[in-house]
Amino acid sequence: MNDRTENLLLALPGLALLVLAYFLPIGQMLVLSISGATGLTLEHFARFLADPFYLNILWRTVRLSLVITVICALLGFPYAYIMARVGPKLRMWMVIAVILPLMTSVVVRTFGWMVLLSRNGLVSQWARDLSWGERNFQIMHSETAIVIGMVQVLLPFMALSILGVITRIDTRLEEASRTMGASFLGTLRTVVLPLSMPGIVAGALLVFTLSASSFITPSLMGGARIQVLAGLVYKSVTQTLEWPFAAAQAVILFVGVLLVLIPYVRVSTPRHG
Numbered sequence: 001m002n003d004r005t006e007n008l009l010l011a012l013p014g015l016a017l018l019v020l021a022y023f024l025p026i027g028q029m030l031v032l033s034i035s036g037a038t039g040l041t042l043e044h045f046a047r048f049l050a051d052p053f054y055l056n057i058l059w060r061t062v063r064l065s066l067v068i069t070v071i072c073a074l075l076g077f078p079y080a081y082i083m084a085r086v087g088p089k090l091r092m093w094m095v096i097a098v099i100l101p102l103m104t105s106v107v108v109r110t111f112g113w114m115v116l117l118s119r120n121g122l123v124s125q126w127a128r129d130l131s132w133g134e135r136n137f138q139i140m141h142s143e144t145a146i147v148i149g150m151v152q153v154l155l156p157f158m159a160l161s162i163l164g165v166i167t168r169i170d171t172r173l174e175e176a177s178r179t180m181g182a183s184f185l186g187t188l189r190t191v192v193l194p195l196s197m198p199g200i201v202a203g204a205l206l207v208f209t210l211s212a213s214s215f216i217t218p219s220l221m222g223g224a225r226i227q228v229l230a231g232l233v234y235k236s237v238t239q240t241l242e243w244p245f246a247a248a249q250a251v252i253l254f255v256g257v258l259l260v261l262i263p264y265v266r267v268s269t270p271r272h273g
Contacts, residue, residue, distance in 0.1 A: 165199030
């Protein structure tokens with residue numbers, strides 16, 4: 001038995017699990033999305049793409065995912081840089097501060113934000129006290145609330161992705177840049193940031209895909225008025241019981257995520273072999 005056969009046998013259980021847990025459900029979803037009363041049809045996709053209501057929800061999902069990704073990158077990069085450059089003890093506590101929220105249920109964290117951002121919440125009261133809002137001012141049930149909740153949930157994925165890259169950057173490169181007369185911010189912009197791009201791209205991919213497919217936090221923070229595509233799929237499955245239409249919406253979301261993967265693969269693939 002050669003090495004290739006041994007490797008194949010070792011990978012076989014994982015491949016079988018991947019087929020059963022991923023490819024088989026995806027295939028069934030694709031078949032269901034083109035199933036109609038008279039056979040195969042594209043009416044479910046045509047219904048979605050021809051209705052401005054569904055297109056607005058799709059655009060809101062993409063737009064909010066992009067905003068969340070950008071904010072996570074702006075917050076995650078400096079935090080990851082500080083983690084990579086401080087002492088081991090402080091770094092350990094900073095990593096714990098990032099990982100600790102992941103040990104708490106997303107639902108629990110979302111309910112915490114709902115309490116803070118509600119009409120009688122602490123944030124809304126501060127805004128009214130500072131004359132930043134009207135008497136009935138609240139951030140809940142708005143796109144801003146969705147962004148705040150999702151950034152808190154997904155920021156660890158961005159920060160940890162960037163941290164893994166920055167820790168491998170030789171600090172002597174920064175010292176050389178400072179020696180040549182560059183300022184601290186100039187060194188970050190011309191040395192650290194370009195070398196950190198693989199981590200930023202990987203973190204952005206994680207944040208965008210998780211944000212686009214998220215259901216719990218957008219549904220609770222946005223309410224029934226501010227819907228996203230994942231929530232619309234859930235509604236079609238559980239309330240209207242339109243499973244083929246829900247499958248078509250899921251396929252559209254799946255294709256949108258794949259379109260994000262294409263530039264990621266091109267950026268992350270090393271050139272010239």
